[in-house]
Amino acid sequence: xxxxxxxxxxxxxxxxxxxxxxxxxxxxxxxxxxxxxxxxxxxxxxxxxxxxxxxxxxxxxxxxxxxxxxxxxxxxxxxxxxxxxxxxxxxxxxxxxxxxxxxxxxxxxxxxxxxxxxxxxxxxxxxxxxxxxxxxxxxxxxxxxxxxxxxxxxxxxxxxxxxxxxxxxxxxxxxxxxxxxxxxxxxxxxxxxxxxxxxxxxxxxxxxxxxxxxxxxxxxxxxxxxxxxxxxxxxxxxxx
Amino acid sequence: xxxxxxxxxxxxxxxxxxxxxxxxxxxxxxxxxxxxxxxxxxxxxxxxxxxxxxxxxxxxxxxxxxxxxxxxxxxxxxxxxxxxxxxxxxxxxxxxxxxxxxxxxxxxxxxxxxxxxxxxxxxxxxxxxxxxxxxxxxxxxxxxxxxxxxxxxxxxxxxxxxxxxxxxxxxxxxxxxxxxxxxxxxxxxxxxxxxxxxxxxxxxxxxxxxxxxxxxxxxxxxxxxxxxxxxxxxxxxxxxxxxxxxxxxxxxxxxxxxxxxxxxxxxxxxxxxx
Numbered sequence: 001x002x003x004x005x006x007x008x009x010x011x012x013x014x015x016x017x018x019x020x021x022x023x024x025x026x027x028x029x030x031x032x033x034x035x036x037x038x039x040x041x042x043x044x045x046x047x048x049x050x051x052x053x054x055x056x057x058x059x060x061x062x063x064x065x066x067x068x069x070x071x072x073x074x075x076x077x078x079x080x081x082x083x084x085x086x087x088x089x090x091x092x093x094x095x096x097x098x099x100x101x102x103x104x105x106x107x108x109x110x111x112x113x114x115x116x117x118x119x120x121x122x123x124x125x126x127x128x129x130x131x132x133x134x135x136x137x138x139x140x141x142x143x144x145x146x147x148x149x150x151x152x153x154x155x156x157x158x159x160x161x162x163x164x165x166x167x168x169x170x171x172x173x174x175x176x177x178x179x180x181x182x183x184x185x186x187x188x189x190x191x192x193x194x195x196x197x198x199x200x201x202x203x204x205x206x207x208x209x210x211x212x213x214x215x216x217x218x219x220x221x222x223x224x225x226x227x228x229x230x231x232x233x234x235x236x237x238x239x240x
Numbered sequence: 241x242x243x244x245x246x247x248x249x250x251x252x253x254x255x256x257x258x259x260x261x262x263x264x265x266x267x268x269x270x271x272x273x274x275x276x277x278x279x280x281x282x283x284x285x286x287x288x289x290x291x292x293x294x295x296x297x298x299x300x301x302x303x304x305x306x307x308x309x310x311x312x313x314x315x316x317x318x319x320x321x322x323x324x325x326x327x328x329x330x331x332x333x334x335x336x337x338x339x340x341x342x343x344x345x346x347x348x349x350x351x352x353x354x355x356x357x358x359x360x361x362x363x364x365x366x367x368x369x370x371x372x373x374x375x376x377x378x379x380x381x382x383x384x385x386x387x388x389x390x391x392x393x394x395x396x397x398x399x400x401x402x403x404x405x406x407x408x409x410x411x412x413x414x415x416x417x418x419x420x421x422x423x424x425x426x427x428x429x430x431x432x433x434x435x436x437x438x439x440x441x442x443x444x445x446x447x448x449x450x451x452x453x454x455x456x457x458x459x460x461x462x463x464x465x466x467x468x469x470x471x472x473x474x475x476x477x478x479x480x481x482x483x484x485x486x487x488x489x490x491x492x493x494x495x496x497x498x499x500x501x502x503x504x505x506x507x508x509x510x511x512x513x514x
Contacts, residue, residue: 064266072363101331101340102331103332106328106332109340111294111314112314114368115343115344115345115364117364118364142367143342143369144342151387151389152366152389153390233320
C-alpha cells in the first residue's frame, strides 16, 4: 500500500497529538481534523475533540466565543495555525503581502491567531505549501508574534511546524526552528532551497515515518467517513 | 401596551440608516442574507460593519455594492470557496477602512458593550501589529499586579444588530438555539433586527426547553419572516449551505463586471419572490 502525501500528513499530525487530551480544530482544516479524529481513535477515545464547523464534533453551547474562553483557562492543549507568511522566529502573517494597510495581496485576516498563539500550550503551525513565498525572512505583518518578551503572560506558543516537505520543532528560547524529519520523496537540500530563513538541522535528518497498515486502514475507512460530515469534498478525495 | 416588532424586509432595511454601525454574525450561525438583499436594494452608504467575529459573502456583497466605509473584523473569507474578492479589491483600492482585529477582541468589546463598561481586558495579542493600528485598543499595566502588561479593548455598542434565527413567537421573543453570540450581539446593540424562518404559536419563554436559548422581546426591535432567509448560507439544524451557489458567487465576484452581473441577478430574484 503506497502512502499518499495527505495520508502521511494526517498520520504525522495524529502522532503529534498522541498525548493531548483537549484539542480544538479551527475552520477550513480538513487534514488537522482528520488527524485529530485518528488520534482520538488511537487513544481509545481518551481525547475531547471539538471540530469547528462540525455539528457532531462540537459540544459548545456558548457560541463562537467558547473556543477562546476555553483556551483562556488552559482547557485546550493543542490548536493549529497557518499563515500566508511564516518567518524563522515563528511570527505569522494572515493579513496580507505588501505594505499594510493597502496590501497587494490581501488574505482573510488574523482570525483568533493573536490570542490562541499565546494561550494554547502546543500550537502546531501547519502549511502544506512549502515555498520561499510562504517561509520568508521576515513577515510583512505580524498577526501573531512567535515569541514574547519576559513579563508578557504567555503560557503557550509555537511547538511544531509541519509542511508538505518536512516537520520542524520550534525552540521558544532560541527563537529558531530545527528540522526534525523530511517526508519520503523530499530532501534536506530541497527544503533549504525553499525556506527563506535559516534553521537548525542535524548532520543526518531522518525521514518522517509512514503510517502502518492498521493506521492507513483507519484513515481510508472510519476516519474518512467521520470527516465527511464536515468536509465532504476532502473525504471524497481520500482513497478507499 | 407592547409595540409589536413584526415588519417587512424592506422595513428592516429602512432601519439601517446611512453611516450606521451594524453588527453581523459569522457564516454558520444565522446570517440575515435575505434582509441583506433588501438592504442592498435600499443602497445605504457609509456603513460601519462589525463582524462577530468574521464574515463572508454578506460582507463581500455589501462592500462590492458600495455600502461599507469601515469594516471591523477578524477575517473576511468565503470558507471553502476562498478569499473574498470584493473585500480584497476594496483593500487594494484603498476605498475601505479595515479595523483588523482578532476574534476574541471583538467578542470582548461587545461584552463590554453588554455590561455598560468602557473596556474589557484580554490576554494575548501584545506584540501583534494589530495593536498599533487600533486607537481603541491599548496595552495597560495590570492594576492588581504591576509589571503585567495586558490589552484592553474599547466597548462596542452597535446601532443595529442584524441576524437570522429559526423562529420567533408572537410576543417578539426569538429562539436562537446554541448560537449564543446572537444574544450578546442583541444585548450590546441599541436596536436588533431579526429575520426568522417562521413565527410560532405560544410563548417561547414559557417553554422550559427553549427559554434559555431565546432572546427576550425586550431586546428585539424588528422581526420579519424570511423562509430560507440565510441561504445560500446555512442555518444550523434547518438547512446546509448551498455550496454550488457559493462557488458561483466566488467565481463571479473575481471581477467587478462579474460581481455586477451577479448582483443584478440576485436583486432581481428577490423582486420576483416578493
